Amino acid sequence: MKAMQISRIIDLRSGQPPLDRVSLPVPDPGTNEIRIRVSACGVCHTELDEIEGRTRPPRLPVVPGHEVVGVVDQCGANVNRFAPGDRVGVGWIYSSSGDDQENISDRFIATGRDVNGGYAEYMSAHQDYAYAIPAVFSDSEAAPLLCAGGVGYRSLKLSGISDGQSLGFTGFGGSAHIVLQLARYLYPSLKTYVFARDDRQRVHANELGASWSGSTESRAPVQLDAIIDTTPAWTPVLHALDNLRPGGRLVINAIRKENDDRGALQTLDYKRHLWQEKEIKTVANVTADDIRECLDIAARIPLRPDLELYSFDNANQALIDLKSGKVRGAKVLIINE
16 A cells, blocks of 8 residues: 655755655554545644654654544454444544543554554554544545544633633644634634734634734733644743733643744743733643544534645645645645545
8 A cells, every 4th residue: 555654753844855655565453443444634733743753753664644534444353333334533542541531641542653644545543543524524624623623622621711701822723723613613702812923824813703813922902811822832832821811821732842942931921921820731632532522513513624635645745834834724635535
């Protein structure tokens, strides 16, 4: 089967292609596993973290990709939740402990990092961590809901936001543009404020119903009850803290932060940025329930992610574009038509 794999840790600014195209054997599903013929796979910033070594895969080479949609092709022993022909999706959580804190369990296994993922024609997945895809979504529409949506939905829950309050977003790419739509549906009287460095992202936020948008360094017209940071940088964290009301909460929705602007943290002023019981909370991975709930809510809206589609052969370009900040909505690879 055709596949793209991470073979080495590199800086994506080096000019080297981050992935190698290879031919691999079609995997055999193990006990409790299904084999999926992959149709689409979303492109996530966590792939950049893997390639550049911030969340280094435990072994190389490995096939990345954890926003996977396809059709069950074969079932392993003891599979009773799915049958061949079922359309399913797989997210960042490949398997874990199965309890309420499975996202932070030492048994957490990540799709596309700890095991091969969806940048390939076929992949295997544990039946307990595969999800039926609502019929309202195409394969490419469903793909970003499995991580950008699922993990983003977890960040929304962790924000503690209530209807009628004010919610901010720093950065407006694959995750934030989905979570804003989830938030506006769940909390109809919520006001949303978007901080983004790119004019096009601010226009996109306004198109999706944001109450206000401005640059990363801007002050919102009101102090915000909560802010979700979806950027890979540190500077937006400080500006977000500046925009929180006393007692407000900043939720950092990122597996890793890059180091280019880490020095910005040295300018943190306790009185200005943190005092008066402001909180910082991080999102750690995702649970199976987060993904199920996200798919259900998104189907009820129905939510339509904005997509940039790439062919399988252009997977490297998709990652380079993501690294350079060329983002409107979510990027998705078409693996099999």
